[in-house]
Amino acid sequence: MKYKLLVIGLLVCSANAIAQLNPQSKKVTKTFFPEYEALENVTPALQKKKGFTDYQELMTFLNALITKHPNLINLSFIGESQKGKQIPIVHLTKKNSNTKIKVWLQGGLHGNEPGSTEGMLYLLHQLLNNGDYTPLLETLEIAIVPMANIDGYEKQDRYAANGLDLNRDQTKLIAQESVSLKQAFSDFNPEVGLDFHEYKPYRKDFTQLSEFGITSLFDAMFLYSGNLNVPENLRQLTDTLFVENARQVLDNNKLNYRNYVSSSKYSGEIHFNQGSSNARSSATNYALTNTISTLFEVRGVGIGRTSFKRRIRTTFLLAISYLETASRNIDLIKQEITNATAQQNDVVVTSKKTIEKSTLQAIDLDTNTIIDLDITLRDALKSKADLVRKRPIAYLIDANQTVLIEKLKTLGVSMETLEEDQNIEVETYKISDYKKASKKYEKMTLQTVKTTIETKNIQFPKGTYKINTNQRRANIILEVLEPEAPNSFVSFGVLETEVEAYLPIYRIIK
Numbered sequence: 001m002k003y004k005l006l007v008i009g010l011l012v013c014s015a016n017a018i019a020q021l022n023p024q025s026k027k028v029t030k031t032f033f034p035e036y037e038a039l040e041n042v043t044p045a046l047q048k049k050k051g052f053t054d055y056q057e058l059m060t061f062l063n064a065l066i067t068k069h070p071n072l073i074n075l076s077f078i079g080e081s082q083k084g085k086q087i088p089i090v091h092l093t094k095k096n097s098n099t100k101i102k103v104w105l106q107g108g109l110h111g112n113e114p115g116s117t118e119g120m121l122y123l124l125h126q127l128l129n130n131g132d133y134t135p136l137l138e139t140l141e142i143a144i145v146p147m148a149n150i151d152g153y154e155k156q157d158r159y160a161a162n163g164l165d166l167n168r169d170q171t172k173l174i175a176q177e178s179v180s181l182k183q184a185f186s187d188f189n190p191e192v193g194l195d196f197h198e199y200k201p202y203r204k205d206f207t208q209l210s211e212f213g214i215t216s217l218f219d220a221m222f223l224y225s226g227n228l229n230v231p232e233n234l235r236q237l238t239d240t241l242f243v244e245n246a247r248q249v250l251d252n253n254k255l256n257y258r259n260y261v262s263s264s265k266y267s268g269e270i271h272f273n274q275g276s277s278n279a280r281s282s283a284t285n286y287a288l289t290n291t292i293s294t295l296f297e298v299r300g301v302g303i304g305r306t307s308f309k310r311r312i313r314t315t316f317l318l319a320i321s322y323l324e325t326a327s328r329n330i331d332l333i334k335q336e337i338t339n340a341t342a343q344q345n346d347v348v349v350t351s352k353k354t355i356e357k358s359t360l361q362a363i364d365l366d367t368n369t370i371i372d373l374d375i376t377l378r379d380a381l382k383s384k385a386d387l388v389r390k391r392p393i394a395y396l397i398d399a400n401q402t403v404l405i406e407k408l409k410t411l412g413v414s415m416e417t418l419e420e421d422q423n424i425e426v427e428t429y430k431i432s433d434y435k436k437a438s439k440k441y442e443k444m445t446l447q448t449v450k451t452t453i454e455t456k457n458i459q460f461p462k463g464t465y466k467i468n469t470n471q472r473r474a475n476i477i478l479e480v481l482e483p484e485a486p487n488s489f490v491s492f493g494v495l496e497t498e499v500e501a502y503l504p505i506y507r508i509i510k
Helices: 002-019 026-032 055-068 114-129 134-138 150-154 176-188 204-208 232-252 282-287 308-328 330-342 402-410 474-481
Strands: 073-080 086-092 101-107 140-145 192-199 220-223 257-259 261-266 269-274 292-299 347-364 369-389 394-397 422-436 447-460 465-468 502-508
Touching: 055 073, 055 086, 055 114, 055 150, 073 176, 086 114, 086 176, 101 114, 101 176, 101 308, 101 330, 114 134, 114 140, 114 192, 114 292, 114 308, 134 140, 134 308, 140 176, 140 308, 176 402, 192 282, 192 308, 204 261, 220 232, 232 282, 232 292, 232 308, 232 330, 269 347, 282 292, 292 308, 308 330, 394 474, 402 474, 447 502
Parallel strands: 101 140, 101 192, 192 292, 220 257, 269 369
Antiparallel strands: 073 086, 086 140, 220 292, 261 269, 347 369, 394 465, 394 502, 422 447, 422 502
16 A cells, blocks of 8 residues: 555656646646737737748748838848858838837747747737837837747757857857847847847746746746946836836736746755846846846747747737837937946946845646745845946957957947057056866856956057947946956956966056
8 A cells, every 4th residue: 555655656746747847737827827819810820720930931921011011111131040041130110200219129039939039020010010009110210130049949949050048148249140130239229129038937946846846927027137337227217117117018918927037056955046137148238238128038938839829919018018118208218328328337347146035926736826935036136246346448459359359349339449559557457366167158168267457557559459438338348358257258268368367458547
């Protein structure tokens, strides 16, 4: 009898563990995530019962929109995927003399998040065909990249063809898709930048929470930056205006949401990370260019086409909310970006998340009810400065550092070169402590350094690059050039160094 009970117990535990890896049960779907059948079947994936929009279907869909609305939409290509497929970008606006806000939207940066691409296609259809939304084109100039990672999307895999995560590649810029996307973003120069994703509601860690595991409750989560080099006025405007308006829209449509959290282990204990401060991914990377920025995570990875219309609708509602908020607040947005660009705060080279006890709502898989979990929360939205330096008025970079210069240009940074030899007083970086990672991360060998700052008079030759920090994208310059910053060119191994070495980067303080 005891043996039978043991076997039954093992089977029950195994079934619950397997459930974490499979699409969600009908019971969970019916109770918490019923399909939204009212959504029109106007996009390629919605017009078929299996699979998702493939590249050919994408191009057919976009070309049909152009044929029908030639005066409102323009199609071009920003580059090629690693397997040679052209990456489309569409621009939408009405030609008039109105002052406009530029809004960048992208989907499909992770190839296994199909709701993000389908949401962008549904948005395109509505903006061009629905009289409730077409007036937005009077006040907005919109750029949409619906399928950013074509190779990954075609095989429903998160990564690009070379195995890189394109949302970990936005400062080191080594995948050709990353370079194309960032250059297009910089050239478009948006005031609002949005990146649409889906997240995995059944995580491995979740099997250890509650009696038989949990799954996420939230239709959508908001990821916006807590990086302290993002001007505070833009962080506040993002939260209290754009995100708050979107929260109200989700409330009105009975959709669940919260700020983005993900689980990870610290000393064997499951903690939750909230928000982001990492310049390697879009939410912070965009924000560091003094752009209103949000990355949206819609519940969807690993559940196939379950609740697919609901996911597309959630994505669409979030996009429309941000577009409407931008349209209603043109003067405010432009003024706040001007104010942010004028700020000359000290550089926060490194920061630490606030760690606190909190609660998290989740769906208990055993009882199919909502429970409150007691959790440890590491909150990037409440980051505290750790290493702080005086903001330089400019950086100098040796003329032979062409790799760094090209990446800075791709990031949209303006620069000049010395027209003659000059003796300049600068601060230099000397590597006082150095550690090299034993394993590669995203195909790069990470370096952890400490530096000492030495003031010197140096004769710089004609052609040395000078990068002034009184420009809109100044804050992304700080993130990639300050060597201890976690996403800098030094930290990512783009600029290799060693202990006792002097870096070919210099700070002008006066």
